[in-house]
Amino acid sequence: MQHFWLAGINYKKSDASARGTFAVSNDQYEHLLSIAAKYGINEFFILSTCNRTEIYGFAEHAARLIDFLCEVTTGDATTFIETAYIKNGQDAIEHLFHVGAGLDSQILGDYEILGQIKNAAKMSKAQGCLGAFLERLVNSVLQSSKAIKTHTALSGGTVSVSFAAVQYIREYFEGASFTPEMKCPACQHIAVPATIDRYIAPTDVTDKKIVLLGTGKIGKSTCRNLVDYLGTKNITLINRTESKAAALALELGVMSAPITALDTELATADIILVSISSPEPIVLAKHFAGNGKKLVIDFSIPCTTEEAAQQLPNVQFVDVDMLSKIKDETLQARISEIPKAKAIIESLVGEFMEWYNMRKHVPVLKEVKSKLQEIQISAEEPHEEKIQKVINSLAVNIRNNNTPGCHYIQAINEFIA
Secondary structure (H helix, E strand, O other), X not given: OOOEEEEEEEOOOOOHHHHHOOOOOHHHHHHHHHHHHHHOOOOEEEEEOOOXXXXXXXXXXXXXXXXHHOOOOOOOXXXXXXXXXXXXOHHHXXXXXXXXXXXXXXXXXXXXXXXXXXXXXXXXXXOOOOOHHHHHHHHHHHHHHHHHHHHXXXXXXXXXXXXXXXXXXXXXXXXXXXXXXXXXXXXXXXXXXXXXXOOOOOXXXXXXXEEEEOOOXXXXXXXXXXXXXXXXXXXXXXXXXXXXXXXXXXXXXXXEXXXXXXXXXXXXXXXXXXXXXXXOOOEOHHHOOOOOOEEEEEOOXXXXXXXXXXXXXXXXXXXXXXXXXXXXXXXXXXXXXXXXXXXXXXXXXXXXXXXXXXXXXXXXXXXXXXXXXXXXXXXXXXXXXHHHHHHXXXXXXXXXXXXXXXXXXXXXXXXXX
C-alpha cells in the first residue's frame, strides 16, 4: 500500500491549454504500456480526459511515475509537479472513487468519466499492466459509481460537456443578450449566462449545418444529444476511420463525409464541434476566413483548433473550460446529493480495504494449505474437502482476530484432530 501512488493535474489549477501539454493519446498510452517493464513499472494505468491527466500505479515514489508519464508528453516533469496533486495509499484509492462518481469533475456528477476509467483499465490490462490490486480497485469504483447513479440524483441535469455543448448552442441561437460581466475573464470569449431547463422545447437549428469532427466516446454522446435535444439531423460526421463515422451516421439518421472532404465541409458549416485527438491543429483559419459566421466548440485536449482560427472576427470559439461555466438549475439539487454519494463511497472503500487486508495473509494461507497437503500424503484417505474447510476457518479467524501465527498452529491441530 505504501508504494501505491496517484499523480495528476486537473482543471482546478491548470487551464485547457496547460492540460493539453500533458494529455496522453491512445497511441502514446500504448507506447508507455510497451516500455513500462524497462522502467521497472509493472502495474499502472493512465486516465487522460479533457479535465485531467492522472497516473495510478506502484513505484518507490510518485516522481518515478511522473517521469514515466512525461516520457511521451510535450510538457516536462518539472512543470507537471508545479500544479500536480500527489496522493499515496488509501488517499489515492479514495480519490479514484471520487473521480469515478463525478465528484471531482469540472461539471459535478459527470458520468462520462466512468467509461474513460473503464477504457484506461482495459488498455492497461491488455498489456499485462493491471494486476489483481488495480483490477479489483477499478471494479470497486465502477460498482460504487453505478450505485451512486442508481440511488442518488448526483447525475441529474447538465452532467457532461457533450450536453453542455447542446445548451450552449441553444442559448447562442436564441440570441441571448450578453454583457461584459458574462465573458470569460481569461480570454473574453462569451460565456453562457442563462439557466436552461433540460426539457424545454428545443431551439430550431435545423437550418444550421453542423459538422462533428471525431466519433469517439464524446463525439458519439454529443451527436446523440444534438439529435435528441435540438431536434436536428442536419449533421455531418467526419472521422479519420471513415467506416466509424458512417456506422454512427446510419444509426442516428445523419450524414457522414470522408476526412478528405474536411476543407469543404468546414467552410460551409455553421456549427463545428471538434472531438479528435491530434498533436497538431486540424481546424485551421483557412477553413473559416470569409466563410460567414461560425460557432466552434472544441472538446479536444490539447485543443485542435488553430489559435489563429479562434481569433477570427467571424468565429465564436468555445473550449471545455468555458462549457463548464454554464449555469444549470439542477446544480443545487446535485450538490445536495453529495453526502449520499460520499456515504456510498465510504462503504465501498471499506469493503475494498477489507479485501486488501485479507490479501496480506494469502502467503500464510498458502503455507498452511501446503503443510496440510503434506500431512494428507501420509493419511490413509484423502481429505481435500477437510483441508479447504480448515483453510476457510483459518481465513475467518485471521480476519477477525488478526493473529495469523496462533491460528496457523490451531489449523494444524484442527486438521489432525
